[in-house]
Amino acid sequence: MQKEHAINSYFIHFNQDISHISLPDKFTYPFYYEPHPLCIEAAKQLQQHLLTQNNWHHDFGIDHPVTGTNIGKMFGVLVVQKNNGQLGFLCAFSGKLANSNDLPGFVPPIYDLLNKDGFFKKEEEQISHINHTIQALENDHNYLKCKTTLQEEADQSEQELKAFRQWMKKAKDARKERRNQEKEKLDQSNYEQLKETLKQESLQQQYDYKQLKKHWQKKHIENEEQLKSFTLKINSLKEERKKRSAALQQKLFDQYQFLNKDGETKGLSEIFANTSQKVPPAGAGDCAAPKLFQFAFAHQLKPIAMAEFWWGQSPKSEIRKHKNFYPSCKGKCEPILTHMLKGIKMDDNPIQSPKMQTEELNIVYEDDDILVINKPPEFLSVPGKNTEDSVASRVRQKYPEATGPLLVHRLDMSTSGLILACKNKEAHKILQKQFEERTIQKRYVALLDGIVESDEGFIELPLRVDLYDRPRQLVCYEYGKAARTKFKVIERKDGKTRVHFFPITGRTHQLRVHAAHHLGLNHPIVGDDLYGIKSNRLYLHAEYLEFRHPVSHEKIKIKAQANF
Numbered sequence: 198m199q200k201e202h203a204i205n206s207y208f209i210h211f212n213q214d215i216s217h218i219s220l221p222d223k224f225t226y227p228f229y230y231e232p233h234p235l236c237i238e239a240a241k242q243l244q245q246h247l248l249t250q251n252n253w254h255h256d257f258g259i260d261h262p263v264t265g266t267n268i269g270k271m272f273g274v275l276v277v278q279k280n281n282g283q284l285g286f287l288c289a290f291s292g293k294l295a296n297s298n299d300l301p302g303f304v305p306p307i308y309d310l311l312n313k314d315g316f317f318k319k320e321e322e323q324i325s326h327i328n329h330t331i332q333a334l335e336n337d338h339n340y341l342k343c344k345t346t347l348q349e350e351a352d353q354s355e356q357e358l359k360a361f362r363q364w365m366k367k368a369k370d371a372r373k374e375r376r377n378q379e380k381e382k383l384d385q386s387n388y389e390q391l392k393e394t395l396k397q398e399s400l401q402q403q404y405d406y407k408q409l410k411k412h413w414q415k416k417h418i419e420n421e422e423q424l425k426s427f428t429l430k431i432n433s434l435k436e437e438r439k440k441r442s443a444a445l446q447q448k449l450f451d452q453y454q455f456l457n458k459d460g461e462t463k464g465l466s467e468i469f470a471n472t473s474q475k476v477p478p479a480g481a482g483d484c485a486a487p488k489l490f491q492f493a494f495a496h497q498l499k500p501i502a503m504a505e506f507w508w509g510q511s512p513k514s515e516i517r518k519h520k521n522f523y524p525s526c527k528g529k530c531e532p533i534l535t536h537m538l539k540g541i542k543m544d545d546n547p548i549q550s551p552k553m554q555t556e557e558l559n560i561v562y563e564d565d566d567i568l569v570i571n572k573p574p575e576f577l578s579v580p581g582k583n584t585e586d587s588v589a590s591r592v593r594q595k596y597p598e599a600t601g602p603l604l605v606h607r608l609d610m611s612t613s614g615l616i617l618a619c620k621n622k623e624a625h626k627i628l629q630k631q632f633e634e635r636t637i638q639k640r641y642v643a644l645l646d647g648i649v650e651s652d653e654g655f656i657e658l659p660l661r662v663d664l665y666d667r668p669r670q671l672v673c674y675e676y677g678k679a680a681r682t683k684f685k686v687i688e689r690k691d692g693k694t695r696v697h698f699f700p701i702t703g704r705t706h707q708l709r710v711h712a713a714h715h716l717g718l719n720h721p722i723v724g725d726d727l728y729g730i731k732s733n734r735l736y737l738h739a740e741y742l743e744f745r746h747p748v749s750h751e752k753i754k755i756k757a758q759a760n761f
Contacts, residue, residue: 236504257509269509273485277498354413528665578607614739627747638743644736647720
């Protein structure tokens with residue numbers, strides 16, 4: 198009875214007629230999907246709830262900018278079926294919301310970090326107390342005075358010893374000069390007496406230098422002893438903090454136990470032990486998807502389909518658009534969901550099963566040294582992990598006598614357009630240098646989802662890979678590589694903008710991120726399944742190349758019209 202009450206607290210009934218919507222044959226592949234109509238209905242219902250509820254408050258920055266972090270939020274819906282066949286859905290949010298992990302209508306977290314009576318908050322308070330104690334010791338007047346005195350006396354001792362050494366050198370030079378001058382004036386006996394006097398003078402100076410050095414060494418030891426009484430306490434507290442933090446982290450990992458449909462349980466540490474990360478990343482297990490599956494499996498609810506959407510203001514680094522659907526993240530969620538979804542029949546992973554290209558390569562230019570191929574969309578430039586078929590492999594098959602790496606550059610799998618290849622390594626080396634020196638002219642044409650106000654300009658947003666969600670790229674001013682793109686608007690029509698892109702650098706997904714990011718053009722390329730909304734294709738085409746022929750040095754200009 199209590200369990201049924203728990204289910205009813207989180208099981209949400211559809212408020213629209215869904216009888217005309219067929220159930221999917223397989224469950225959603227969480228890392229690449231188009232939302233099922235049932236999930237779209239569930240998401241609409243949740244979004245309406247977010248707009249009208251008054252149980253809690255959080256400013257998502259939907260219609261005005263909000264400063265700070267964690268403004269927008271990822272939400273998830275999981276369509277489930279009870280044992281009696283009744284359909285409904287569960288809701289969850291990633292991380293915390295409105296300073297809480299547990300809000301009405303959303304499934305509870307795997308473990309509530311914010312529970313004041315839980316071990317985490319209590320131990321966190323102890324570690325916080327240690328931090329305050331360390332901070333107090335490091336700001337103690339006597340401690341700071343000892344550090345300052347130690348440094349000042351070290352500087353003073355170095356200056357005095359250096360000055361003494363310089364004076365000794367001058368004295369040595371003076372003795373040498375005096376010996377040379379007096380050698381001709383004095384008889385042998387008096388000259389020997391002078392040499393002895395000068396020798397004693399040198400020995401006395403060396404002795405005085407050693408005494409000065411001992412004096413400063415003694416003072417340094419005395420000051421270090423005073424400082425040591427503080428540093429021993431500080432280091433001891435830091436070691437205690439380190440041990441407590443490690444123990445707390447492990448205890449926390451042990452609380453995150455994940456179910457699957459067969460009732461099998463695995464903890465975070467075990468799940469991530471066989472990954473490249475080895476240790477669970479921060480926030481693992483707190484995303485929406487694991488919460489949804491945990492509740493479903495714990496209450497014998499059958500998962501039917503799932504979807505996740507972004508609600509609110511875009512974050513600074515990632516590309517997230519209000520109301521757009523997104524796949525689960527790979528770095529944090531894929532290892533967990535691999536266990537949780539074990540034994541559930543899912544849609545195929547389209548990345549591992551790309552569409553086969555039956556048409557021959559479209560070669561738009563060819564001579565004895567080079568060729569230019571017009572690559573179709575959704576076709577690899579070079580072989581992938583699971584697919585051998587690619588532009589490079591087909592060029593190798595067509596020209597078995599060719600030497601060198603063949604392709605001079607690449608295009609993303611989803612991007613169509615011109616790729617330059619060579620039949621010999623000498624030509625490849627020359628053209629590769631032209632790319633490195635940026636003397637090759639490239640132009641792309643793209644259709645953007647929205648109206649770009651500026652007619653032309655430059656986009657400069659540094660990029661790096663999202664370590665927790667490859668192959669997505671992030672805008673990162675701290676660790677990103679410089680990325681620069683020139684753009685020019687060609688046409689504005691029917692809520693879309695056709696633009697020319699002139700990439701000055703060649704970073705992964707550069708044009709796609711520069712188009713979609715809110716600090717770039719803020720309008721994703723139509724059909725961009727990573728940074729926008731999936732369509733029949735990515736509307737990005739490399740339409741123009743201009744370069745010097747590696748042998749004749751003639752300027753070559755190639756254009757291939759986009760089919761959109």
